Amino acid sequence: MKQIDLSAGTVDYHDTGGDGPVLVFISGLTIDGTVWRQVVERLAPDFRCILPTLPLGAHRIPMHEDADLSLRGLGLLIGEFLERLDLADVTLVQNDWGGAQVLIALGDTSRVAALVLTPCEAFDNYPPGIPGRAIGVAVAIPGGLALTMQALRFRAMRRAPAAWGWMSKRPIPKPVMDGWFRPATTDRRVRRDLRKYTTSLPPKSTLLDWAEANRSFDRPVLVLWAVEDKVMPRDHGRRLAELYPHAQLREVEDSYTLMPEDRPDVVAEAIRSFAASPPVS
Template identity: 65%
Template sequence: MPEIELSAGTVSYQDSGGDGPVLVLLHGLTMDGSVWRKVVPGLGEYRVVRPTLPLGSHRGPMHPDADLSLRGLALLVGEFLAALDLEDVTLVLNDWGGAQVLLSEGKAERVGKLVLVACEAFDNYPPGLPGRLIALAARTPGGLAGMMKLSGLRLFRRGAGAWGWMSKRPVPDAVMDEWFRPAKESAEIRRDIAKYGLSLPSKAGLLELSERMRSFDRPVLVVWAKEDKLMPREHGRRLAELFPDGRLVEVEDSYTLVPEDQPELLVRLLREFVPVTAVR
């Protein structure tokens, strides 16, 4: 994969290239761009860019002094868009919702449209029981190392309250092996995860950040899974109502990872929301 040097460190990414409308697809904690592997083939006429954010599945650690807080990572997304000179981007989030802070900070000038797919929102950081367990592990000496040692177990990957709540359909073991390997093998990668997990704002601070997003007046599509175990169903409605040009679509037969559970539907929704013939 190509790499680009940003202020926090080296970020790798996948880029389909081409002259079509630009979609930047973001992933969640201890995942990488392969979470979109079922979606990308249906977007052949678009330029699809998938950075590997420093959220635990990145292959090389960030600088020791890198700001990997919620705000720091959101600004890093903005820096990534600028470094690749991407304009009028459709920014697509799933699971991790932190890039919404770009809107709160008034730094979304390169974002033409926003798609929020079953992601963290309002005060739901980190989300649900799995998120709380990661936060607890980050605060406990050796906690993240212990958690990563368990990552190969079936109970960890498909158990209720663990990764089994991420998708209704099992993610292939080979894919999950690659997601968990960096944090399992590298103390520096675990350090990066801990920096993020230990720096989340208070619930009041998170709600304030959400309220400041109202100023984003460009089109927003909210795609929410009705059966989601981690992202409250009411958050989808609240997000759509928060934005002046927001629209909600609820999805059947899916948990948080809609790109895993309902990829064909998600492709159709993206193509409707960002027509290939759109003026760029």
């Protein structure tokens, strides 16, 4: 695991290296880059795959106390990460979280050549569904977040609809989920960072304004959406494909939100095919 110092703090990232096209994979709340492991193992021979662990609760190094960990701040942090690594012609690949759209709405997208959106937050669906609302309730209660993270040590809680049961159709290996949840379970400073994010979401009107600003992104976009998703509405996939001028929609069966876990074969094949498509003229 490599590290880079950003304005918010030190961020871990995995980099497969190589001279192939650059894919930067973005994951969601209390999830690290291992959610992409089955996708990356299929793509790494031909692509340079980079997976930052952004400060969304699965990060192992606490951020600076005064770091801007709002949705806006973390969206812009993606752009800072690309700049610090001097990456160009990047395809951003996102799951669960909605930070890439925030970067496109508010930040410098000159390093972003294309965008792949698997099921993720969009429009005003922040935080998403029952799991998102459950986190919101937990952070509002003194000690609630710490208690929630302790409860997530148990399989029954992980498969409950209000926790992770609606995030993936198939159980995720215990060691993988243990790694996701350990930082926020064991380090109060990581919980502090997670709380800062979850308590600073803007009003829905602002979220919708940011979504509309994505209409100006004139580069290729692939929307891979799960038709059975219980957290990210199916209609959002279609709306995203209509929002971007050069977007294509592919709906995927037999998957919930965590498509890299449920259908890594489909995700990898779709990214490979998308990357081989001719650029927008």
